[in-house]
Amino acid sequence: IAHKQANLGWKVVISTPEVTYFDFPYASHPDERGNHWASRAIDSFKVFSFMPDNLPAHAERWHNSLNQPFVSDDSHSQLKPGHRFYGLQGHLWSEMVQSDEQAEYMLFPRMVALAERAWHRAPWELAYDYQGKIYSQQTQHFARQLKGQAEQVLKQDWQIFAAVYANKVQPKLAKAGIFYRISPPGIRVEHQQLVVNSLYPNAELEYQLDSGPWLSYRQAFKLNDVKHIRARVKDGARYSRPSTWQSSL
Structure with missing residues (x-):
């Protein structure tokens, strides 16, 4: 048309x-x-x-x-x-x-x-x-x-x-106070470990074990260790919706 x-x-x-x-x-x-x-x-x-x-x-x-x-x-x-x-x-x-x-x-x-x-x-x-x-x-x-x-x-x-x-x-x-979307992290599996990355370079990646505190992501994890992952704006209080990892092992 x-x-x-x-x-x-x-x-x-x-x-x-x-x-x-x-x-x-x-x-x-x-x-x-x-x-x-x-x-x-x-x-x-x-x-x-x-x-x-x-x-x-x-x-x-x-x-x-x-x-x-x-x-x-x-x-x-x-x-x-x-x-x-x-x-x-x-x-x-x-x-x-x-x-x-x-x-x-x-x-x-x-x-x-x-x-x-x-x-x-x-x-x-x-x-x-x-x-x-x-x-x-x-x-x-x-x-x-x-x-x-x-x-x-x-x-x-x-x-x-x-x-x-x-x-x-x-x-x-x-x-300007715009409520823009923060992209959740990307997740892939390499050598039985979770590797996490961000769509945009200014995001701080965080993870959570069960219901514990959010911690800064620095390296890959064993599949069963991480339950929730999110991205947070650097130097900011806002963060993405959390991604939940469920291992099939």
């Missing part, structure tokens, strides 16, 4: 539910509020990795609302040569938002990532093919660009963005 409207010569502003509807949850988790009819989760990295000039190409990297791969056939609905979209817009539909604090949580930092994509076309973004293509998890047009380094370049670009957000933007939000 977006291509059809742009082909009519209209000034089309892109707002696709899969990535720019901020009333959807950040993560597929019972403690993350939001609607879910178009996407199970929209985190800040997904917003940052959006390619607004090439909508069908996301079939190579994303899943549908049922968390399943899908096929995007642009061979009969492609943009006419020379036609482009006019702009990019995010939405926070408020029928499920119950407070200003919740609205701020849903908007930030996703709105900052959206602004980055609206203002700047990154080198890793896959250029649109006006001949029309079919995209799926198997086609791998995105992966083959930049001499096969597209994913690596995207992650490097994200690391720069994350550092700027954490060190410059987030303190401004805090000073």
